[in-house]
Amino acid sequence: MKEAKRNHFLGQLQIKNILPSHPGSPWIKVTIDIDANGITTVKVTDIRSLRSESFKIGNDKGRLSQEQIEHMVKEAEKERMKSATELMPRTSKLPALPVGYEEKASDVNSYGIGSSVSNVLKETPRLNISSLQAMFNIQENNLWKLGANLEETFGIDITKCMDILQGAGLNSLGKKVGDDVLELISSALALLLILKIIVPELFPLDFSNQLSLLSAFMKAENKLKKMSIDGGFLEERLRVSVETYIAKRQKYDWVCDMLELGHTWEEAASRMLGYTSSLETKAPLYI
Structure with a gap:
């Protein structure tokens, strides 16, 4: 709590009647804008x-002086450098290879996941709206x-x-993390294929942006509502699947x-499915 003592209370706000969601997966966007007058x-x-709710903070009440700001920036930079130095031994090393494994140049990204497209589909699947429930x-x-x-x-x-993931070093992660990674990539592949069925007009999307999945889901959810299929069953299953996936994804972004x-x-899933064969991508669509 020592760090909290350095904080300055500037104001508060509250959003009421937001839609319920699973713990750990709120979809809240915070925007902070400072104009030329310091407001x-x-x-x-x-x-x-x-x-949405918003409030304004003037450039006088509760604000720090310029000298205080400069001092805090310098202290923060010192802390950042110290943290980076402490973490360097752990983050500067590549994952350890499995015992008895000899690394070969051809083993690394042998399917081109890093530089080109690797399509893991056996054939173009005959997937459509009627097969979503399955x-x-x-x-x-x-x-x-x-x-x-x-x-x-x-x-x-x-x-x-499996060849792609093992070539990238999956076996070095341990069984628990490895199993979770397999579930994450499987779910990412499935969700992208499902979204491609419902909202093909959005593809290709820049999935390096974490909001792209949410944007596509919101568009797909609205489209399913208009179709009135199965009394809302499919849109509910899609919503729960996306929420569950996002909650789990947050734990393992560093692994990716x-x-x-x-x-x-x-x-990663988009590359594996061949959806990013072009550098030209569409920006996320917000509903």
Whole structure:
């Protein structure tokens, strides 16, 4: 709590009647704008309901002097350098290779996940709106497993997926993290294929941006509502799946970067599906 004593209370706001969501997966956007006169405007928006509140902070009450600001910036820079130095031994090393494994140049990104497109689909799957329910029926705890069901339902080459992940260093992560990573990439692949069915006009999307998945989901949810399919069953399953996936993804974003698969698991899945064959991508669409 020592750090909290340095904070200056400037104001507060509250958003009411926001849509419920699972713990750890709120979709809140905070925007802070400072104009030329030093007046700060803070705006908080619930992305799903689009409800928002904002307040302004003047350039006098409770504000720090210029000397105090400069001192705090210098102290923060010292702390940042100290933290970077302490973390360097852990972050500067590549994942350890499995015992008995000899690294070969051809093993690294052998499917071109880092530089070119690697398509893990066995063939162009005949997926459509009518097959969506079957896709959700093979879930376990609202996510998908990398196994025979995924291969049969979505047409994904499981062996090729494993080769890509193992070539990137999956085996060095340990069983628990490795299993979670397999579930994450499987769910990312499944969600992208589902979204491609519902809102194909949005593709390709820049999935290096974490908001891209949310933007596509919101568009897909609205489209399913207009279709009035299964009394809202599909849109509810999609919503829960996305929320569960995002909550789990937050724990392992660092693994995706460490394995050099992409900035997000959606970006890695997008490459593996061949959706990023062009550098030209569409910006996220906000509803």
